[in-house]
Amino acid sequence: NKINAGTVPPTTSVADHMYNQPFVIGVAGGAAAGKTEVCNMIIQQLHDQRVVVVNQDSFYHNLTEEELTRVQDYNFDHPDAFDTEQLLGVMDKLKHGQAVDIPNYDFKSYKSHAFPARRVNPSDVIILEGILIFHDPRVRELMNMKIFVDTDADVRLARRIKRDTVQKSRDIGTVLDQYSKFVKPAFDDFILPTKKYADIIIPRGGDNHVAIDLIVQHIRTKLGQHDLCKIYPNLYVIQSTFQI
Numbered sequence: 001n002k003i004n005a006g007t008v009p010p011t012t013s014v015a016d017h018m019y020n021q022p023f024v025i026g027v028a029g030g031a032a033a034g035k036t037e038v039c040n041m042i043i044q045q046l047h048d049q050r051v052v053v054v055n056q057d058s059f060y061h062n063l064t065e066e067e068l069t070r071v072q073d074y075n076f077d078h079p080d081a082f083d084t085e086q087l088l089g090v091m092d093k094l095k096h097g098q099a100v101d102i103p104n105y106d107f108k109s110y111k112s113h114a115f116p117a118r119r120v121n122p123s124d125v126i127i128l129e130g131i132l133i134f135h136d137p138r139v140r141e142l143m144n145m146k147i148f149v150d151t152d153a154d155v156r157l158a159r160r161i162k163r164d165t166v167q168k169s170r171d172i173g174t175v176l177d178q179y180s181k182f183v184k185p186a187f188d189d190f191i192l193p194t195k196k197y198a199d200i201i202i203p204r205g206g207d208n209h210v211a212i213d214l215i216v217q218h219i220r221t222k223l224g225q226h227d228l229c230k231i232y233p234n235l236y237v238i239q240s241t242f243q244i
């Protein structure tokens, strides 16, 4: 149990804990708020880092045959629609340096096994993106930075109508019915209340270049601290003094 001066105990060191861990960013906000655009801009600006995106959509539960026959009655915006245990399992593996296969969700067939899974390797930065990604405290606890993309409801609805009719081949009546029955109430009841957990709230999503620049600057500073820990693990002492 004797610890030499200047060395760090292997399992209890703060530095050891820090420098092995990826930097995890959570990106939440209503459907069609511009979350994907924000993620893409962050990835673009962090081109010299290994960054992966894990979408909450990949963890939608598969529907039963009965649910499939009455899909218009299924609430895809409720927290129970997602398999959060599976998401936590994936994050646990990535944080321990293991590659994982993440399902690709098909919005047309409502199935997560319709496409081959996507292999994701451990990375320096993991972006966790989804409408309800701040809902479960265990998922929130994984995050080093939380971003809420705040876009007006009319903009989100207009984008959704365009996206669902063009990309998902749904008719406009179905899109509007789903919006008033499930999407809007779930936004008010479950998504909007998670805004309070955000470290940063971005108005206008991906159009907000100033916000994205500031976020990327902050991530770079934090990654620099991670890198310092990798090079100088004994910085543990300095870290505990100055609470980096």
Ligand code: C5P
Binding pocket: 030, 031, 032, 033, 057, 060, 076, 077, 106, 107, 108, 110, 130, 131, 183
């Ligand atoms: O990508 P985004 O975060 O916008 O996706 C979430 C939205 O996808 C939810 O508002 C949900 O209603 C919708 N959705 C859907 N059909 C599915 C699964 C999700 O319309 N099969």
